[in-house]
Amino acid sequence: NAGVTQTPKFQVLKTGQSMTLQCAQDMNHEYMSWYRQDPGMGLRLIHYSVGAGITDQGEVPNGYNVSRSTTEDFPLRLLSAAPSQTSVYFCASSSTGNLYEQYFGPGTRLTVT
Amino acid sequence: QKEVEQDPGPLSVPEGAIVSLNCTYSNSAFQYFMWYRQYSRKGPELLMYTYSSGNKEDGRFTAQVDKSSKYISLFIRDSQPSDSATYLCAMSGSRLIQGAQKLVFGQGTRLTINP
Numbered sequence: 001n002a003g004v005t006q007t008p009k010f011q012v013l014k015t016g017q018s019m020t021l022q023c024a025q026d027m028n029h030e031y032m033s034w035y036r037q038d039p040g041m042g043l044r045l046i047h048y049s050v051g052a053g054i055t056d057q058g059e060v061p062n063g064y065n066v067s068r069s070t071t072e073d074f075p076l077r078l079l080s081a082a083p084s085q086t087s088v089y090f091c092a093s094s095s096t097g098n099l100y101e102q103y104f105g106p107g108t109r110l111t112v113t
Numbered sequence: 114q115k116e117v118e119q120d121p122g123p124l125s126v127p128e129g130a131i132v133s134l135n136c137t138y139s140n141s142a143f144q145y146f147m148w149y150r151q152y153s154r155k156g157p158e159l160l161m162y163t164y165s166s167g168n169k170e171d172g173r174f175t176a177q178v179d180k181s182s183k184y185i186s187l188f189i190r191d192s193q194p195s196d197s198a199t200y201l202c203a204m205s206g207s208r209l210i211q212g213a214q215k216l217v218f219g220q221g222t223r224l225t226i227n228p
Contacts, residue, residue: 004156033215033216035218040121040220041220042117042119042201042218042219042220042221043157043201043203043218043221044218045215045216045217048215058215059217090156090157092156099145099205099216100145100147100159100162100203100205100216101159101162102149102157102159102216104156104157104158105156106155106156107154107155107156
């Protein structure tokens with residue numbers, strides 16, 4: 001099992017560009033989520049999904065879109081990148097019965113100039 | 114006010130010391146209390162979790178939850194240099210409640226164990 005995979009590992013964007021961060025899991029988990037991690041702020045939830053076709057907003061959803069067409073994939077789209085979106089992004093998954101045990105991907109380090 | 118507060122440290126202690134990490138929270142609906150460990154440039158991984166109040170022990174690690182005070186702790190006994198990492202507390206409500214299926218994390222405490 002690869003667990004949770006994220007691509008790319010690093011990305012530099014210019015202000016106003018758009019891009020998609022990819023996340024995939026091979027554990028047949030229903031629950032998937034995206035977090036951003038900034039110094040002194042911990043992990044903040046951006047969006048989450050409890051199953052294919054179902055998504056909901058987290059704490060900091062503005063500027064991000066998600067969709068969940070399959071159980072395995074949960075891409076995060078940045079619509080028009082801003083310097084405030086410079087961060088480390090983590091995708092996580094779990095079974096809905098064990099939300100406390102989130103499996104995290106290795107992260108994507110994004111810099112917006 | 115943040116729902117979960119955690120002292121970000123950094124905390125530096127000598128090898129073999131007992132380490133105490135703490136979080137406070139404001140949402141009385143939280144039922145699950147977790148501690149995640151994150152090594153540098155890696156994703157967090159679950160260390161321990163506790164449901165409702167009480168203590169839970171796993172080797173050198175002990176998690177405590179005091180719901181009356183809205184306070185949780187993680188103790189590390191006989192700390193080792195390999196325990197050097199950032200420790201994040203996390204909490205969630207009952208998964209059976211609509212909209213409660215999300216984890217709220219503390220800011221994380223960076224811990225260094227010096228040989």
